[in-house]
Amino acid sequence: MEPRRAAAAAAPAVLLCLLLAYVLGPGAGPLGMGVPLPEITVERVDFEGSEIRATVRNTGPIPVEIAHADVNDRIQPAAVEPDRHLERFEAATVRIPFEWNEAEPYVVGITVGDGTRFEVAVAAAAPATPPSWGLAGSFAAIGALVGVVPVAIGMLWLPLVRSAGAGWRHAMLAFTAGLLLFLAIDSGAEALDIAGSLAGAFDGPMLVATSAVLAFLALHYSASRLAGAAAAGISISVGIGLHNFGEGLAIGAAIGIGSLAFGSSLAAGFALHNVTEGLAIAAAVARRRPAIPALAALVLIAGGPAILGTWTGGFAYWPAASAVFLGAGAGAILQVVISVAGWIRSEGGSLGRPGVAGGAAAGMLVMYVTSLLV
Amino acid sequence: MASRRLLMAAAMLASAAAAALLSAPSDAQTERRTFVTHSGAVIETHGDVLDPMYTPSTVEFDPDEFLRNFEYGRVSEEDGRTVRDYTIVARDDLVQEVSPGVFFNVWTFNGTVPGPTLRATEGDLLRILFINNGSKTHTIHFHGVHPAEMDGVFEPVGPGGRFTYEFEAGPAGVHPYHCHVMPLEEHIVRGLYGMLIVDPPGGRAPADEMVMVLNGLDTDFDGENNLYAANTVPFYYQHHPIRIEAGKTVRVYVANMVEFDPVNNFHLHGNLYRYYPTGTDAVPAFYTDMVTMSQTERGIMEFEYEHPGRYLFHAHKVEFSEKGWSGIFLVERQGAPDGA
Known part of the structure; x- marks a missing residue:
């Protein structure tokens, strides 16, 4: 039986190789229709x-x-x-x-x-900023300011979330879900925007979709195998981290080619926007009582990529990579939204409850309003 | 066993081939090249230089050869009159390097753009056998005086066809010729044009004579020229200066065959020229360093340089000069060593 099964598996593969050899090899004249144009x-x-x-x-x-x-x-x-x-x-x-x-x-x-x-x-020529340690330091500071610090501040709501009753907790989880949904759509839209500027050969929109689906599957697979107090927080932090990497990329690239003056109002906008991300992580881990170092690790996972993003964007910006990261962020965050919805349901909450529905709506609304500041 | 040995041999061959492929390109990268910019800066690079302006290069068409070449035809005499027989073959399948690295499908009379410069004396009988070896219909339409049926407009010559244009050369002057098949703009701009010079009886005064057909090429078919030149190859006479002698009269037969752009012009540095529009009058109309020409406007320029050295000539519509229509006259004293 075994050799027969092996042959059955190999035969189509061999035929496919022969077909490719014919199509790609010399003599496949009739297939050479149309005029390939340089691009x-x-x-x-x-x-x-x-x-x-x-x-x-x-x-x-x-x-x-x-x-x-x-x-x-x-x-x-x-x-x-x-x-x-x-x-x-x-x-x-x-x-x-x-x-x-x-x-x-x-x-x-x-x-x-x-x-x-x-x-x-x-549109306007601007001198490129040559890479230097000083610039790398400035980028790190900006990344920390828009990523790590606001997330950490948001996490400080943890005691409040912990002491809340089930109804309030569900409302806060729903708020988190609404907020994350906003980030997922935002990342996806941004990714498609960049994908639109890519050359046709990259198949931009499908590059984004593939990145999103792969990230979703990867996060889903690893989340279902992770255990321990911080497990829930890790998947949510990874999703938010990917999103913040994309934000860092955009900021770094804009400064790198000199088209953005990173002013205080922009920093304030990003800070307000991202504080809510800390709250989202707090809501996710509230019931499991993780230790302080674990919480700090979650902050770094969620906020740290903003620093990596500013470096990458500022020193080695490549639009195709940005589309991949932002697409992956969208997929990862969507996975987290589904997980959060699952927690609420498993604890007896539902979207029919006013607290849950209101929380989700508020999450979306707050993100939209704070996004206007950026 | 045998098949296994064969497999191993094949694998070794394949890896050797792969190693050769991988190592081959690296040798070319080690050499450093330099080039000079507009502002005189010297740039060093380990890559390739893209510089049609200052780097001498050769392409298929030789503007130096074209510059002073005149075709007098196969000369015979009939009833006491000079007869000049020419053969002109049209093609539309040649891909030529029109500027270093740019390969373009030009349409040609006798294989070049511009076509050959025909030359005769007023009153000669011209017999031009036209053979269309192209895949499209073509003709030759001569500017000048001739019977209607010799005008190359209503007698289209299909692929493989022939036609003999027969008329008396005249009036004395400079006359362009070009294909006159629709779409006309395309048939001209792709290269089907040239110059017919008709000398007055007794000829013109001796001079260093040359031909400049001002032309352009729309290599990306967007209705605008990408490249401009005197005699097709952009910047050619800039890195291959035209050598002339101080004190000696230079006579340039010039015609503007640029399409798309309404005007072209010719500016000479460090000198003025006597300009004879269409070359039909014995008295110059202008003494200037700048004439403006519309489509197929042409004329004769005559000048002498007093001082040796390098003198630019170019379109003062400088967009054209920055896309290739510029060159240099290198004026040398008679008997002086090269480059004096």
Whole structure:
């Protein structure tokens, strides 16, 4: 029986390999219909010293050669590193010596070997912030300010949550669920927004959807295997952490390319917005009495990624990665919303109760109002 | 056993091939290159240089050869009159490197853009055998005086077809020729044009004569030219300066074949030229360093440089010059060593 089963499993795989060999190999002439067109995407433009640097990726179906670079549709001498030949998905940096003026708009164009020109517009040139330890420190401070500190403050509501009766506790859990639902939708919308700007080759919307579903499954799988006082808190913190990573990315990227002045009003907005995330974790872990170090760990899991996000966004921003992280955040948070709803139900609460319905509504509303501050 | 040994051999071969593939590109990366920018800065890179402006390069079409080449045809005499026979073959399948790294499907008369510069004397009988080896219908429409049926408009020549244009050369001057099949703009801008020079009886005064067809190429088909030049290749005469002699008369036959843009112009540095619009008058109409030309406007420029050195010439519609329509005259004293 065993060899027969093995053969039964292998036969379709072998046939598939033969099919691929035929399609991809030479001689599959009739399949070569249509004209593959070159496509490149200028992923980012940096203004450094007397140079404009464009990061160019081959996002088309065929290899391309970069032929000319231009600024505002005027051909400029340039260098392309590592070289002008780009395989599919390969990226290169085009260095264009150019005396650019701060805060003025520019269009950077790249012409490929068949004469097709691709361009990207920059609304206002701003000097890139060169990586330094000082800048890394500033990014860490900003990340802590918008991530770790507000979450920690929110956690201080834990005693209040703990002393509340079942009805109030359910209301607070529902508040948490509403708040998380907002974050899930927010992350998803943000991810799709970035996905829309990606080249077609990345299949942006499905990249987001796949990231979300994988994160959901991963979190669901690990949550069902975790035990102990902090288990409930860990999954909720991971979800919130992914969301805060995305927020950090956005802040870091904006500062990194000089398009954002990180002012005090923005910091205040993020702080208010994220304090509620601490409350959400408190509500989730209230009944299990975790120790102080465990609570601190939850704060770091939820808030710390904001710091990692500002570093990543500021020093190595890549839109496709941001779409993946934000999509994963949406999926992870959605999993937590379902878990929280499960806890409420298992303790006899239901959405039919005014406290639960009101709590969920309030959570969504508070998040919307505080999001306006950002 | 044998099959197993075969498998192992195949595996070893495959890994050797993979190693070769992986290691091959790294050698090219170690060399450092430099290039000079507009502002004179020297940039060093370990990558490739994209610089059609300052880096000498060769493409299929040779603007140096085209510059001073005149086709006088196969000359014979009939009834005491000079007859010039030419053959012009149209194609629309050639992909040529029109600027370093840019490969574009040009449509050609005799394999080049612009087509050959035909030259005759007023009164000569011209017989131009036109062979269409393209996949589309083409014609040759000559500017100048000729019978209606020789106008290349109502006598379309299909793929594989032939037609002989026969007319008397005249009037003396500079006349463009081009395909006149619809869509006309496309048939012109893809490269089906050239110049016919008709000398007055007795010829013009001796001079260093050259041809400049001002043209542009829309390589991405958006109805705007991506590249401009005198004689097709952008920036070519900038890194291959045209050598001329101080004190000697230079005569440039110039025609504007740029499409899409309403005007083109020709500005000469450090000098003024005598300009003969259409080349039909013996007296220059202007003494200037700047003429503006609309589509197919053409003329003759004559000038002499007093001082040796490098002089720019370019479109003073500087968008065109920044996309390739600029060049340099290198003026040398007679007998002086190269580059003086």
